[in-house]
Amino acid sequence: MRWSGLPPLNTLLPFEATVRHASMTAAAQELHVTHGAVSRQVQNLERSLGTSLFERQTRALRPTPQARQLAAIVRDALDQIDAAARQISQHTPAGPLTLSCEPTLLMRWLIPRLPDLAVNVPDVTVHLSAGGGPVFFERDNIDLAIRRDDFPFPEEVSRTRLFAERIGPVCRPDLAARLTGAADLTGAALLHTSTRPQAWDDWRRITGMKAEPASQQTLEHFYLTLQAAAAGVGIAIAPYAVVRDDLERGQLVAPFGFVPDGTSYHLLSRQPPEQDGRVRQLTAWLRAKTSQLENESEQV
Amino acid sequence: MRWSGLPPLNTLLPFEATVRHASMTAAAQELHVTHGAVSRQVQNLERSLGTSLFERQTRALRPTPQARQLAAIVRDALDQIDAAARQISQHTPAGPLTLSCEPTLLMRWLIPRLPDLAVNVPDVTVHLSAGGGPVFFERDNIDLAIRRDDFPFPEEVSRTRLFAERIGPVCRPDLAARLTGAADLTGAALLHTSTRPQAWDDWRRITGMKAEPASQQTLEHFYLTLQAAAAGVGIAIAPYAVVRDDLERGQLVAPFGFVPDGTSYHLLSRQPPEQDGRVRQLTAWLRAKTSQLENESEQV
DNA sequence: TCGCATACGTGAATTTTACTCACAGGTCTT
């Protein structure tokens, strides 16, 4: 009888996000669901309250004043619960989590973001471990692993898709001047990476571009290759994620943009998926940061 | 990322109720689910927080201090949301709801509880309508109806079970003195009701008790029959619900208790089930009041 | 004014989650 006016609680998150963004599509992106799911939950809430909460103008969605007010209250209420839940979670033993990640992604994407992690997920201390290929959770005492799905994952691990791999040639800005507008890379010096020797071939196959190199060189790791590219030695082929900071700083440019190669990065975890508060928080942070990577796909 | 510590919201209600009652079984009763459902939701929450929230002593469940604190916060948060939701619901048109109910139940059970309804569900104004048998929602402009399932309900109406019918003989206390302890009702004056002529037969069949009446009399309605019983005319056979107030006041007694006759009372509503805030509130109140009826089954 | 991109709604199918049922194990009561 108490709380007989309470709407279905599961509708609250989609609703709040929709009000905040004034858009179901944006809310859906934030919550990592389709806009259809959000649409239906918002409808549920509206039916439950017996009122329309948004002005539907085909282009834009306008939350009514009531909706804004309700959203504010919901935000507040969830904040309280969240805070209480965090406190309880963190008061429990809570050792550090060990996260395994492919070396280059670790060095050039994850490590630069650790300060942000420390700010946004202060409750969790993370140990990092560079590694690729199959994950041995038990043997290596690993809790979470980021891996590209270029090999089969064991059935029993829980997986969360993070972002699509997109690869493209990168080089020093002054070298790019000679290339931009050109239909192919013929005559350039191509830098290969021995841990992913087929990267250039993949790219040529996907884009149909030619690349008859004047010279070629193979280096051990992506980060060495990128170092060489930044030094002006030649043109490297690299995943977007590992070079996006360099692109932003202008140390590298990607004259031909990036193309998906069909693979994706996933977050793997052992049996109990994200029923652990720390794992949940870390997962949420990773999903937020990596979805940013995906949204930047436009700016290629 | 915000709210990454948030546990599954659906676990909160069962959890809060469990803390409040220090019992899953009691919480389950309150929420009208089985104890198994509550047990699982509480486990979900505990897994999500990574902590145990109750001390399990086989006999009793003891919420930890953390659990109490969390429950208090949840209570508070849900209060806020509930209040906001009510306000929005009630700000919308919200005409009165019409509730149809079988005449005797209406007069002897529902009407005496209207003051309680007014206090606990102030937002909703209810129109009452006495009626039995098939419900014509559209034609008679009825929103909700309470009916016994002694006839088939149409497929498309939404139904909520309220309580089991239990019937038993009742009479004036001084008359009961002669009966109590006796194996049968032979020689008594039996009062029948023409709207349910088979009630005495049902009771005899279920209990196996004999009743060779010295005299018999048939009255039009249960409330007339009960009037007669209270006047000492004879023994009536009545549903528990309609006489429980009389029993409490001592105006009638039920020397043989009450037995389920296999039927139940249900709340019927037209298409949109309880997606309307007013309907939801009224339903919640009815369920609370009627579940009380069922819990009293012990005291027969 | 014609695509074209964007954003929401929706029927059908699917996956996930919640719930019930029936039983097990443990303790307190009588």
Next chain:
DNA sequence: AAGACCTGTGAGTAAAATTCACGTATGCGA
């Protein structure tokens, strides 16, 4: 020692949430 009570749990079922694919309406650029 038997019965009442409470919680946990495996298996099966019911319900809810989500996706997918498609439909519609509109603003925007050519």
